[in-house]
Amino acid sequence: MRAEAHRRRAFWQILLLSAGLLVLTVISAGSVYLVNKAREDSKWVLHTIEVENQINALLLEVRRAESSARGFLLTQGPDFLSDHEKAVAAIIPALDKLTRQVGDDPAQRDNIEKLRAAIETRLDQFSREMTFVKQGQPDRATALIREAAGGNTTTTIGNMANAMIREEERLFRLRTANSDRSQTLAASMTGIGSGFVVVLAMISIWLVRRSARVRDEAESRLRDANVNLETVVDERTADLREANDEIQRFAYIVSHDLRSPLVNIMGFTSELEELGDDIFRRIGGLTNVSADGSPPAPGAPGEIALEGADKQLSEDFSEALGFIKTSIAKMDRLISAILNLTREGRREFEPVKIDTRELIEAIVSTLAHQAVEAQAEIHLEPLPNLVSDRLALEQIFSNLIDNAIKYLKPGVPGEIRIRGRTKLGYAIFEISDNGRGIDPKDHQRIFDLFRRAGTQDKPGQGIGLAHVRALVRRLGGTMSVSSELNAGSTFTITLPIAWNVSNRNRDR
Amino acid sequence: MTQPVTIVMIEDDEGHARLIERNIRRSGVNNEIVAFANGNDAMRHLFGADGSGLVQKGNALLILLDLNLPDMTGIDILKQIKENKYLKASPVVVLTTTDDSQEIKRCYEFGCNVYITKPVNYENFANAIRQLGLFFSVIQVPPAAT
Structure with a gap:
């Protein structure tokens, strides 16, 4: 119009x-x-x-x-x-x-x-x-x-x-x-x-x-719209921040409060286990008494062998309790993981000047033992230095290098390479390996919490990459993976060279 | 303990209260344990109806405190205990699920004597409480100020 x-x-x-x-x-x-x-x-x-x-x-x-x-x-x-x-x-x-x-x-x-x-x-x-x-x-x-x-x-x-x-x-x-x-x-x-x-x-x-008058009016309207837009963006950002904080608090409270009943379940399960032992020992004692007419030796409890249906009952009882206990242990690990993640999300970042090479060398030396076991060699190429949060960077790189060592191809000497370059105010790091690789259909999934991909032969909760991505995002960066099954993986992290504390702490 | 010390346990979860009591008993501590499931009841018991704490004068108390209570935070109770002239010498053991370092620091700053995170793993939990019981059996507790 x-x-x-x-x-x-x-x-x-x-x-x-x-x-x-x-x-x-x-x-x-x-x-x-x-x-x-x-x-x-x-x-x-x-x-x-x-x-x-x-x-x-x-x-x-x-x-x-x-x-x-x-x-x-x-x-x-x-x-x-x-x-x-x-x-x-x-x-x-x-x-x-x-x-x-x-x-x-x-x-x-x-x-x-x-x-x-x-x-x-x-x-x-x-x-x-x-x-x-x-x-x-x-x-x-x-x-x-x-x-x-x-x-x-x-x-x-x-x-x-x-x-x-x-x-x-x-x-x-x-x-x-x-x-x-x-x-x-x-x-x-x-x-x-x-x-x-x-x-x-x-x-x-x-x-x-x-x-000219129409143009002036349009100009002033445009100016107003710009100002308005900025306000709207600020408002929305504040809303998002609030929502994010809310989620963080929610996750923290939920995971924290879930632990309390878990202690009870765990505790009374153990109590039940002991009770069960006592009960079956008694049953065993009574059976033995009826069998040979004399009471069991008082000094050796628990050594009584159950027979037939009693033994079956005792085994079923132990099996049920065993399932309960492993489930509780798993639930405990998951809750702890959420708790740690939310705690990490609440931690304030502190930007410092970081010698990236020194930082990664320190990580590599702590992982040296695993690397030797996996017959892996880690090569560091020249890396750009950053201003960023040291702990966050340590967690990012140690998770990725640890993963690279962990998921090598069995029987093939590992070769892990860490490269770096800069582009338009961002530092780009690539951690590549010649390991087992990741099926492209799993590329999104591996970044999800509690999700893993490939052969499940290594211990883990499916937390590492979710955590790494959350950290990278909070540092104002992005991360991606390129990989084929059996052809190694390359994780690429893009981080701002100078992370500004104001753009994060302003929302706190 | 050289004189009869009363253990005041402020714990909203009855299951936890029961497990704690059992494990303290298992370590051979036979002192009286008074349990409260919420903050207000505990406050009334500790500070009396007038809120001065005079009712506890001369009694030796050891307080086991959970931080997450339905009606108030354990930290408030801790603060008031440590600010009360009759109760401030009574040892306070914070026994809670939180292992947040900020929270721990805050509790010690407010004068808590021991901070223990409840281990979720029951064996560790039982072990910790039993050791706490052993600890109770050797420490000296002063009577509330006269």
Whole structure:
């Protein structure tokens, strides 16, 4: 649910950023396009003005030619003639220029064709007038002028020019409007786009701030959860410790209180045994009396032989008592073992610096006699030193070495090896032998209290390994076994190099 | 024992009491044995109704004490005996199942004279009690302070 919301928020932010980018791109492209269009429109507006100017310039030249022609006709002064010739020479280029300028507009092209025809007619008249004047026939020239005026040539020129100017004015209005529209559009587009970007930025900032707030909240919740977790772990650890202590006390009290009735059972069984002896001796005495008629010799009690059914009874009685006594003895051993284990569990460890090699050599020397008997050789390889509880380590190693000697293969010289190395703050010890080995299905069982494995030809209670594992665990380590039947065993113990007293005594 | 010494046995297990008595008798000790199965009865006998211990003035007592009692711990009784001006000279033999070294140390610190762990093996048990009986027959017990 939370992950879903998170994903959605991330999606929205990406969308927002993309939208912002898109808007910016569109605005930029649109602005460039619109600015270009506005420039284009302006150019057209300018063009229109130029065309108008050109038309006016053309008309001016035509009028100039006309007026100078009239001046020449009246005065025949050479000044007017040269002026007229200049004006006539300027008309055609001006007309050509105008033609080029309005080439894009079909309506104006028609107009200019007509204008050109009219101007050419007029120019023709001019040249004829000039010729007449030069030849001294001013009357004919005057007649031509009248003809020109009457033939509407000048009027046509004026009309055509006016039509063109009107057309250009129309175009001017149109193009000005276009240009204005483009500029307005560009401006509003930029404005709206900027506003849009600002809005998007604000939404984005809001989203970022909100997600930052959510993150802060999550962080503080995580912190709280961590603190809470630690408290919970501490509580649970304390509970476990309490439960463990309870079990220890329980085991101690149970085993201790079980001993008391055991003393009674044992005691009165012995009393019964003595009583039984007395009773059977009496029975024997009475039987003997009845057999030979004289009482048994008073100085030799207990030497009376029972016969037949009496003997059977006595044997049954002794057998029953024997079973009771062996059972009691066994029960006593078990209770003592539990008692010792619980007592060991209650003992406070005291970490000291330990020369492991020295410690194991001492153990080996105490086991030397058994080793010689079993034809076993014990090899010590370099061993790491530890800070740990000396007594616990002694018990661990002596149990394991003792086991190794005890469970060798009969008839095969024993070879027991003790190796050590360190890894990540832990010391790892391996005690391996070439003895009878342990079936893998028994690997768990051998660590259980009162459980043993393999051929039961050696004395033992099934306590040693349970005890060793309990000690290793209390020292903060682990132990394991790898073994195959008839292929030797290797017990591996991992212990912290520096066992810290605080991590154990804190719970006491 | 030169003068009649009374053995006060405080033992909650009647079977144990019987076995102890039998074995003490077997060692030839014929003194009176007064048995109590709980702490309160024993306290009333030792300290009297007023709790001062005056009732025992002039009597020679030897106290056999079990530590695990149903109504109080033997250690409390031991402490009170050793703090009482009439009884503090009477020898106290702690005879119990516990062989915890802390417990043993504590008892001697509180002034117990002998601490014996009841052996579970009956032969050893009988042997220990008989030897204790022999010990009783030779030791001197002072009368409760006058």
